[in-house]
Amino acid sequence: MWKAINIRPMKPAKRRFFGRDAKFIGTVAVVAIAAFAGTMLLPRGGEPSVALAAIPAYDFVCDVAYVNDGDTLRCIDGTRVRIHAIAARETDNSCSPGHPCPSASASESKAALTRLAGNRITCVQTGKSYERVTAICHNMSGVEINCAMVESGAAEVWDKFNRQRAICGG
Structure with a gap:
């Protein structure tokens, strides 16, 4: 009367x-x-x-196309970069009213920026000025260009902007 029940062991579930x-x-x-x-x-x-x-850390890399003057340059991609918190003479050797005026000539300042920037710089954007990006930039040797321009006498610190964002590691 008792019927044998066939119990089969359960197979383990396949793991996926x-x-x-x-x-x-x-x-x-x-x-x-x-x-x-x-x-x-x-x-x-x-x-x-x-x-x-x-x-x-930087915001952009600039492959330098040419240097306009002692505080402005242009990248190959068309970006115009204004070096933050410094002032250099204009290309005609004048100083704009209300701007600091370095003793270095326009050509000396332009030569200094050309030498410091080389072919490529990395920059941290600090703002905008007349359709230019203002920035603190370093050359490929790690030198802060803004500070080096001031230390060399090719440019003057522009206190108004330096208080907003200090250059020279400040």
Whole structure:
């Protein structure tokens, strides 16, 4: 009267690779790639160089097309850059009314900016002035161009703008 019941063991559910395991493996891969890339960017010795550590994050890169005068240049992409918080003589050697006036001539200031900027600069935008981007810029050696122009005597600090955003690492 009793009937035998055939009990079969249950098969374990098949695990799908596309669930939690895939997310975990993906996360591990991203972390590993980021760690590897971060390690490769450090110079030998494990410490970032002083020049790289001193350069702040920048807003844009300018491949310099030409230098207009001692405080303005143009990038190859057409962007006009006004070097923030400095004043240099105009191309006719005059100083605009109300602007600081350096002792350096217009050609000396232009030559100094040309030498400092080189072919490429990185810049942090500080504002706009007459359809130009005002910026604090560094050359490829890590030198802050704004400050170097003042220190060389090729330009004067323009206090009005320097108080808004200080140059020379201030």
